[in-house]
Amino acid sequence: MDARYLHDAYHKEFAAKVIAVDGNFVCLDQTYFYPEGGGQPHDTGILQRGKDRFQVVFTTKMSGRIAHQLHAPGLRVGDTAQGVIDWNRRYTLMRMHTAAHILSEIVHRAAGALITGNQLDTLSSRIDFSLENFSKEAVAAYISQANLIVQQNLPVTIRFLSRQDAMKLPQVSKLAMGLPPGITEVRIVSIGNFDQQADGGTHVRSTNEVGTLILNKIENKGKANRRIYFSLR
Numbered sequence: 196m197d198a199r200y201l202h203d204a205y206h207k208e209f210a211a212k213v214i215a216v217d218g219n220f221v222c223l224d225q226t227y228f229y230p231e232g233g234g235q236p237h238d239t240g241i242l243q244r245g246k247d248r249f250q251v252v253f254t255t256k257m258s259g260r261i262a263h264q265l266h267a268p269g270l271r272v273g274d275t276a277q278g279v280i281d282w283n284r285r286y287t288l289m290r291m292h293t294a295a296h297i298l299s300e301i302v303h304r305a306a307g308a309l310i311t312g313n314q315l316d317t318l319s320s321r322i323d324f325s326l327e328n329f330s331k332e333a334v335a336a337y338i339s340q341a342n343l344i345v346q347q348n349l350p351v352t353i354r355f356l357s358r359q360d361a362m363k364l365p366q367v368s369k370l371a372m373g374l375p376p377g378i379t380e381v382r383i384v385s386i387g388n389f390d391q392q393a394d395g396g397t398h399v400r401s402t403n404e405v406g407t408l409i410l411n412k413i414e415n416k417g418k419a420n421r422r423i424y425f426s427l428r
Contacts (some may be wrong), residue, residue: 197225198261201379201382204289204351204397207282213274220262221270227280228254230261232311235292235396240280244270251278286396287317290427292406293398295322295350298341298425299369300390302326305337309371311420318409319426325371326421329411334423337412348403349387356381361393370392 199206211223211269221242228251237254240265253264270276292315302308312323361367361374361381369373374393376382384398385391399405402417411424 196371198347199225199227200229200397201395203227204285207280207285209278211276213270213272213276215260216268216270216272217257219265219268219313219390220251220257220369222257222260222262223263223276223278226261226263227278228261228263229285229288229397230254230256232256233394233396234295235288235315236286236317238280240278240413242270242276242278244274244276244424249276259270259311262369279392284317286399287427288315289397289399289407291317291320292314292396294341294345294397294425295320295401296384296386296390296401297344297405298322298337298408299324300392301337301340301344303366304368304425305333305340306372308421310327310369311371321421321422321424323416323422325419327419329413329421331410334413335410338408338425341408344386344389345402346404347387347406348390348401349399351391352385353398354385356383356384364391367391399413 209227211225213221214224215222228238234277239252243247250266251263252266306323306347308326312327314321358379381393384394406427409426416422
């Protein structure tokens with residue numbers, strides 16, 4: 196599975212060969228389409244063969260491969276196709292994802308909270324935290340602090356470490372469940388010297404691309420589980 200988005204999230208178009216077909220699902224020898232996972236939604240876009248255009252309506256992982264669901268069948272094994280990602284959707288999710296990392300580090304530093312759930316979206320995203328004490332004033336302060344970090348124009352970089360080396364990093368995972376088992380090579384997303392987290396999603400190159408975080412609402416989701424909704428502008 197050649198998931199090229201892990202190395203370059205800004206690549207919008209690419210050529211690839213179809214290596215497997217199952218109904219409307221096709222697998223490619225390489226792809227920049229992001230499959231759903233880790234709270235980040237799937238990419239959409241187009242696979243084009245000559246004059247034939249197939250809309251990619253869903254992207255997911257199937258049996259260790261990235262599968263692209265097309266609006267209609269037609270591509271065959273051995274075909275060469277041009278992939279074009281819906282960039283507006285992808286880029287918005289990249290901005291959201293980097294914003295979520297910044298906010299989660301702010302909340303962790305202030306309250307020691309870990310992430311118990313999250314879901315990014317293009318209009319509004321949410322993060323659930325293991326928090327007991329919770330107030331709108333405190334969360335508004337977290338959002339303000341996150342915006343100060345954004346304004347620092349910090350570089351966002353990617354590197355890969357062995358699991359052994361990654362586990363030596365302080366709080367390499369902000370997830371309450373910890374680093375999933377079975378991962379031998381860990382992808383680390385660093386935001387300047389402010390934060391570093393194990394992560395498999397797509398991000399912007401610099402925090403100034405994020406924009407401004409806006410607090411939408413907060414919710415109490417049960418004992419020691421608090422939810423923050425935010426958007427970007």
